[in-house]
Amino acid sequence: MVKNYIIKLLTLMADFNIEYKKLILAEGGYVNDPDDSGGETYLGISRKNNPKWIGWKTIDEIKKVNGTKNITKILKQNESLTDSASIYYKMKYWDIFRLDEIPNQKIAHEMFDTCVNCGEAAAIRFAQASLGERIDGRWTLSLLHKLAAIHS
Numbered sequence: 001m002v003k004n005y006i007i008k009l010l011t012l013m014a015d016f017n018i019e020y021k022k023l024i025l026a027e028g029g030y031v032n033d034p035d036d037s038g039g040e041t042y043l044g045i046s047r048k049n050n051p052k053w054i055g056w057k058t059i060d061e062i063k064k065v066n067g068t069k070n071i072t073k074i075l076k077q078n079e080s081l082t083d084s085a086s087i088y089y090k091m092k093y094w095d096i097f098r099l100d101e102i103p104n105q106k107i108a109h110e111m112f113d114t115c116v117n118c119g120e121a122a123a124i125r126f127a128q129a130s131l132g133e134r135i136d137g138r139w140t141l142s143l144l145h146k147l148a149a150i151h152s
Contacts, residue, residue, distance in 0.1 A: 013101065014108030016094050020086055022109075023116065029072025030059070042075060043085045044116065055084045089116070096120060097139065102148050111147070 027044030038046030045053055058081045066074055075081055093115045094100075099108040114123035121137040128135045131146050 012103050014099050014103065014105045016090050016099065016112075018105065019094070019109055019112050020089055023089065023113075024085070030068070030075055032068070042081075045085060045088060050088075053084070053088055055081050055088070058084070093120075097123070098144055101144065104147075104150050107147050107150050 024043050027041075030040075030042045032040040038048050040047040042055065042059055045055065047053075047056055058078060059075065062074055062078070063071065094108075094112055097111050097115070099111060102108045102111075111123050111127060114126055118126075120139075124139050124143070125135050125137050127133075127143060127147060128137075131143070133143065133146075
């Protein structure tokens, strides 16, 4: 009985995988544009801003063997690279807000997407402003509970 309740409860919560699929469609593949301030980027993860991401080692190895022609196709075929990007986004942009505890997918999407594109503090400030809270850019359990209470 309790197990069924927990399974039902978990299925009502926001789903990271839905948001990750949207993200990788929007962010594309491998880019190394000298005019882009982020520099070398894969699936939206810039080397300049995320130099310690484990995926860069794999990308460098693939570039040594294959060069950069058709590299996005080659990189997307590498499951461990795709998994490491997913884990990275989940830990850095989803789990910091405990979005698995938000029942509303739209709210989780806004927090996740804003955090990815504008940063953690900006996502918090936007949430605080939308809820009429004092805007200080700090994440609190109170803010989490208020966001979790939004059902539509």
